[in-house]
Amino acid sequence: MPTNAEVTATAQKYLLGNYRQAPISLARGQGCELWDEDGKRYLDLYAGIAVSTLGHGHPRLTRALTEQAGKLLHTTNLVYNAEAARLAERLVGETNGALARAFFCNSGTEAMEACVKLARRKAFLAGEPNRTRFVAFKNAFHGRTLGALPLTGTPKYWEGFDCDVERVTHVAYGDLEQVHQAVATHPKEICAIVVEPVQGEGGVLPAPPGFLAGLRAITREIGALLVLDEVQTGVGRTGSFFAFQADPAIEPDVVALAKGLGGGVPIGAMLVRAEHDAVLSPGTHGTTFGGNPLACAAANAVLDAIAEEGILENVGEMGAYLGKGLAALADKHPKVAVGERGVGLLRGLLMAPGVEARMLLGAARDQGVLLSVASERVLRFTPPLTVTRAVLDEALERLDRACAGLGG
Numbered sequence: 001m002p003t004n005a006e007v008t009a010t011a012q013k014y015l016l017g018n019y020r021q022a023p024i025s026l027a028r029g030q031g032c033e034l035w036d037e038d039g040k041r042y043l044d045l046y047a048g049i050a051v052s053t054l055g056h057g058h059p060r061l062t063r064a065l066t067e068q069a070g071k072l073l074h075t076t077n078l079v080y081n082a083e084a085a086r087l088a089e090r091l092v093g094e095t096n097g098a099l100a101r102a103f104f105c106n107s108g109t110e111a112m113e114a115c116v117k118l119a120r121r122k123a124f125l126a127g128e129p130n131r132t133r134f135v136a137f138k139n140a141f142h143g144r145t146l147g148a149l150p151l152t153g154t155p156k157y158w159e160g161f162d163c164d165v166e167r168v169t170h171v172a173y174g175d176l177e178q179v180h181q182a183v184a185t186h187p188k189e190i191c192a193i194v195v196e197p198v199q200g201e202g203g204v205l206p207a208p209p210g211f212l213a214g215l216r217a218i219t220r221e222i223g224a225l226l227v228l229d230e231v232q233t234g235v236g237r238t239g240s241f242f243a244f245q246a247d248p249a250i251e252p253d254v255v256a257l258a259k260g261l262g263g264g265v266p267i268g269a270m271l272v273r274a275e276h277d278a279v280l281s282p283g284t285h286g287t288t289f290g291g292n293p294l295a296c297a298a299a300n301a302v303l304d305a306i307a308e309e310g311i312l313e314n315v316g317e318m319g320a321y322l323g324k325g326l327a328a329l330a331d332k333h334p335k336v337a338v339g340e341r342g343v344g345l346l347r348g349l350l351m352a353p354g355v356e357a358r359m360l361l362g363a364a365r366d367q368g369v370l371l372s373v374a375s376e377r378v379l380r381f382t383p384p385l386t387v388t389r390a391v392l393d394e395a396l397e398r399l400d401r402a403c404a405g406l407g408g
C-alpha cells in the first residue's frame with residue numbers, strides 16, 4: 001500500500017494540474033466513512049460532491065455492479081440493452097409520465113450539452129433558425145464543455161476559451177423582472193431558459209417560491225423551452241426525487257440529471273416531454289458509452305434503494321437535523337459563520353465577513369470531515385442520502401472544534 005505522500009508525489013508529477021487537490025489519497029470507504037492511504041478516518045459529508053447517493057460499499061449497489069460486470073459491461077447504441085430500457089422507464093415513471101423519454105450520457109456537462117442541442121434543433125426544425133439564444137443566471141453552474149460553459153454564469157470560467165457567451169443573457173437568479181427584460185430585448189430569439197432549482201456551485205441558493213413557476217409561464221408565453229438542470233438537485237437530494245416536484249406548477253420541458261444517478265458510477269441523463277421526442281433524430285446526437293449496461297445497472301440499483309429503503313424520508317429528517325445543527329454552529333461561532341441555508345441534504349454554511357469557506361474546509365479536513373465549497377463564501381454539505389444522526393452528530397462536534405480552531 002502506498003502512503004498519502006507517495007501518491008501525492010506521483011500525482012503531482014504526472015496528472016494535469018487543472019485541479020486544486022488536497023495532499024491525501026482516499027483508499028476505501030464504508031457507509032459515510034472514508035479512510036486515506038495512511039489509515040486516517042474521515043466522515044464523508046460531501047459524497048464526492050453529491051455523487052455517492054448510497055454512501056460507500058452499499059451491498060445492493062456492489063451486488064448489482066458485480067453481477068453486471070460478470071454478464072456484460074458494454075454493448076453499443078446499435079442495439080438495445082435491458083438495463084437502459086428499464087432505467088428509462090423508471091425515470092419516466094418518477095415524473096408520472098410528464099417527461100416521456102430519456103437520453104443517457106456520461107456526465108452532467110454532457111447532459112446539459114444535449115439540452116442545448118435539443119433546444120436549438122427544436123427551433124431549427126420549427127423554421128426559426130434565429131431562435132438560438134438562451135437565458136441563464138448569474139453564478140449558475142452547468143458544466144465545462146463549450147456548449148454548456150456559456151450557460152455557466154461565472155465569467156472567469158470563460159476566460160481564454162473563445163466561449164460563445166454572446167448567445168446567452170445572464171440575469172440575477174430569482175429576479176423574474178430581469179427575466180422579463182431579457183426576454184423583451186430578444187423576443188423571438190430565445191430557444192430556452194436554463195435554470196437550477198437550487199444553485200449548487202453558486203452557493204447553495206434555493207430558488208425563491210414561485211420563481212420556477214414564473215419561468216414556466218414566461219417560456220410558455222414566448223414559445224421557449226424550460227430546461228431544468230437537476231444534475232445536483234435530482235435523485236432525491238432535496239427530499240423529492242426531482243427538486244421541481246416540490247411545486248406542481250413547474251412543468252419542465254427538459255430535465256438534466258447526473259451526479260447522484262449512478263451512486264458513484266458515471267452516468268448522466270436528459271429527460272424530455274413527449275412532444276420533443278423527435279427533435280434529436282438518428283444521426284443528430286449520440287455517445288459511445290451513453291446508456292451502457294454497467295452504468296445503467298448502477299443507476300437501477302440506486303433507484304431500487306430509493307424505492308425500498310426509505311431514503312427520501314431520511315433526506316427529509318436528516319436534512320432538517322443537519323440544518324438545525326449548522327444554525328446552532330453559526331450561533332456559537334459568529335466570527336466564523338453567520339447562518340445556513342439549503343433544501344434536504346443540499347445545505348450551505350454561510351461564512352462570516354473575512355472568512356473564506358476554503359479556510360474552514362481545510363480546518364474541517366484536519367478534524368476528519370470532508371466537505372466542499374460552493375463559491376468563496378459557502379461551505380457545502382452534500383452527505384450520502386443514507387447519512388445517520390450518529391454520523392451528523394460526530395461531524396458537527398468535529399466542526400465545532402474546527403470553528404474554535406479558526407479563532408471563532
Ligand SMILES: *Cc1c(COP(=O)(O)O)cnc(C)c1O
Pocket residue numbers: 106107108109110112141142143144196200201229230231232258259
Ligand atoms: C456538477 C454540475 C454540472 C456538471 O456536471 P459534470 O458531471 O461535472 O460534468 C452541471 N450542472 C450542475 C447543476 C452541476 O452541479
